[in-house]
Amino acid sequence: MSVVIKLLELQELEIEIAALEKAITEARSNLGESQALKKARVDAVKWDNHLRQLTSRQKDLELQSQELDAKLKNVNEKLYSGRVTNPKELTNLQQEADLLGTKAARVDEETIAVMEQTEKASDACKQSQHTLKEEEDSSRIEQKKLKEEIEDMLQKLGLLKQRHAQMSGEIPPQVLQQYERIKMQKGIAVARVSHGSCGGCRINLSTSQLQRVRNEPLERCANCGRILFSE
Numbered sequence: 346m347s348v349v350i351k352l353l354e355l356q357e358l359e360i361e362i363a364a365l366e367k368a369i370t371e372a373r374s375n376l377g378e379s380q381a382l383k384k385a386r387v388d389a390v391k392w393d394n395h396l397r398q399l400t401s402r403q404k405d406l407e408l409q410s411q412e413l414d415a416k417l418k419n420v421n422e423k424l425y426s427g428r429v430t431n432p433k434e435l436t437n438l439q440q441e442a443d444l445l446g447t448k449a450a451r452v453d454e455e456t457i458a459v460m461e462q463t464e465k466a467s468d469a470c471k472q473s474q475h476t477l478k479e480e481e482d483s484s485r486i487e488q489k490k491l492k493e494e495i496e497d498m499l500q501k502l503g504l505l506k507q508r509h510a511q512m513s514g515e516i517p518p519q520v521l522q523q524y525e526r527i528k529m530q531k532g533i534a535v536a537r538v539s540h541g542s543c544g545g546c547r548i549n550l551s552t553s554q555l556q557r558v559r560n561e562p563l564e565r566c567a568n569c570g571r572i573l574f575s576e
């Protein structure tokens with residue numbers, strides 16, 4: 346195998362390694378909770394809190410209703426017991442009974458409204474829990490898959506790096522040094538010759554240079570300085 350072919354293979358190996366490292370970084374950035382899962386968790390907590398508030402409000406209203414009923418019963422007992430005969434006092438009791446009745450009606454009205462809201466919130470709470478569970482399940486599967494993919498890529502990367510070290514060892518050090526220097530300057534050190542021009546800078550090569558590319562081991566492009574390779 347000519348040294349140029351070895352350099353070309355080394356270069357292709359390096360491109361492959363760089364792409365794989367990029368893919369690993371990208372995959373790693375996707376590890377952890379997805380946006381959808383985070384949102385589902387926030388929603389579930391929100392609905393749960395809302396439902397608790399409503400349930401607590403409902404209990405308050407029940408207590409208020411019981412207290413008002415007890416007071417009203419008390420007032421009515423006095424009112425119809427026959428013990429109170431003073432007309433002014435009777436009128437006062439009647440007014441108090443009316444007031445308590447009005448309050449009780451208002452509490453009942455709010456209780457009905459809160460019960461309706463509680464029912465809706467309870468449905469939404471169940472739905473949000475369901476969504477959260479689905480997101481958690483799919484996230485678990487996705488994360489597991491992603492970790493396996495990363496594991497596979499790391500394994501492949503290890504093999505490529507091993508191969509790279511092996512190939513580097515097969516190339517004379519001074520050639521490797523030259524290759525590294527061009528790579529630092531140009532990014533890509535070995536350029537394929539295609540239709541008579543340098544694949545790196547696209548400049549047409551002279552007939553004599555094309556001849557040398559075929560016959561001499563390390564011919565460099567007269568324009569960009571890259572090592573030329575021709576099939």
Ligand SMILES: [Zn+2]
Pocket residue numbers: 536543544545546547548566567568569570571
């Ligand atoms: Zn060139």
